[in-house]
Amino acid sequence: MLAYDPETVFEFNAGDYSWGPRAAFQASTRLEAKLDFIIGLVSKALDVTGAGGFRGVQAQLGELLAFKDLVSGMRDGMIEGATEGFGGSLLPNTRYALSYAAAAPGYYSRMRQIIETIIASGLIYLNSHSSDFQVPEIRKDLDRFLRGSNGLTALDRSKVMKALWDATGSEFGARHELYELNYWGQPEKTYLDILGLHQADGGLAASRAYAEEFMASYDLDGFTDPALHNPGRSARSRARTAERDGAGYSIAPLRKKFICFVMLTAWSPKRS
Numbered sequence: 001m002l003a004y005d006p007e008t009v010f011e012f013n014a015g016d017y018s019w020g021p022r023a024a025f026q027a028s029t030r031l032e033a034k035l036d037f038i039i040g041l042v043s044k045a046l047d048v049t050g051a052g053g054f055r056g057v058q059a060q061l062g063e064l065l066a067f068k069d070l071v072s073g074m075r076d077g078m079i080e081g082a083t084e085g086f087g088g089s090l091l092p093n094t095r096y097a098l099s100y101a102a103a104a105p106g107y108y109s110r111m112r113q114i115i116e117t118i119i120a121s122g123l124i125y126l127n128s129h130s131s132d133f134q135v136p137e138i139r140k141d142l143d144r145f146l147r148g149s150n151g152l153t154a155l156d157r158s159k160v161m162k163a164l165w166d167a168t169g170s171e172f173g174a175r176h177e178l179y180e181l182n183y184w185g186q187p188e189k190t191y192l193d194i195l196g197l198h199q200a201d202g203g204l205a206a207s208r209a210y211a212e213e214f215m216a217s218y219d220l221d222g223f224t225d226p227a228l229h230n231p232g233r234s235a236r237s238r239a240r241t242a243e244r245d246g247a248g249y250s251i252a253p254l255r256k257k258f259i260c261f262v263m264l265t266a267w268s269p270k271r272s
Helices: 006-011 020-049 055-080 094-118 130-134 136-145 154-168 171-182 187-201 203-215 235-244 252-267
Strands: none
Touching: 020 055, 020 094, 020 154, 055 094, 094 154, 094 171, 094 187, 130 136, 130 154, 136 154, 154 171, 187 203
16 A cells, blocks of 8 residues: 555655646646636626626626636646656646646635625525525516516526526535645645745756846946946036046036026916
């Protein structure tokens, strides 16, 4: 049993057998499908409430779509950057895998917050049970008071909102936020893994070298690279330098002229 074979268990975390990137690849595919489904329900729910035309609501719907595209992009990055694994298989790119693991929990939590904000009480302004529509005495009131915007009926509202509530707000739906938050373990550990990866493969060192290359391109006298042009100093700056160095050049006349200009401007009659 693997439980009594720690060496084999440790092999799952590194090398050709690394399970982490494979798990992230599976998780990203799963989350993309969940987001796609929920976004479709949100869009239809906005038709029901009639709030879909407001700019702020549209922006937040766009934010949900951005989350889905980001997840898709990281999943595609795992594919494009895949390396060879055991038996001729492909191992998803580890950097994109860990980046997904770090970002996904925040996406899901933010998604639920947006839904509760832009759909608001529409999520719970519903009939108790589908059987209510089969009771004539209740059905007439439901058709009158539960109808939606854009010509949608009470039954349309009930089907859309109950599906969205089940997916995000019910005991079943809400637990998915906790599931996504802890799917990869303690969230802080994921960022530590990313740091360790970049330290191990030289990614962090490359970023530091990039910054150091820039800082080495200039000193107190300006750019050290002859291909880069040092902009000339302003006349006022040159005047100050000359005055400081005792070159006999004073900026006092310039200062006096500037003060006179300001006074004349302030006291001149305003033009209509």
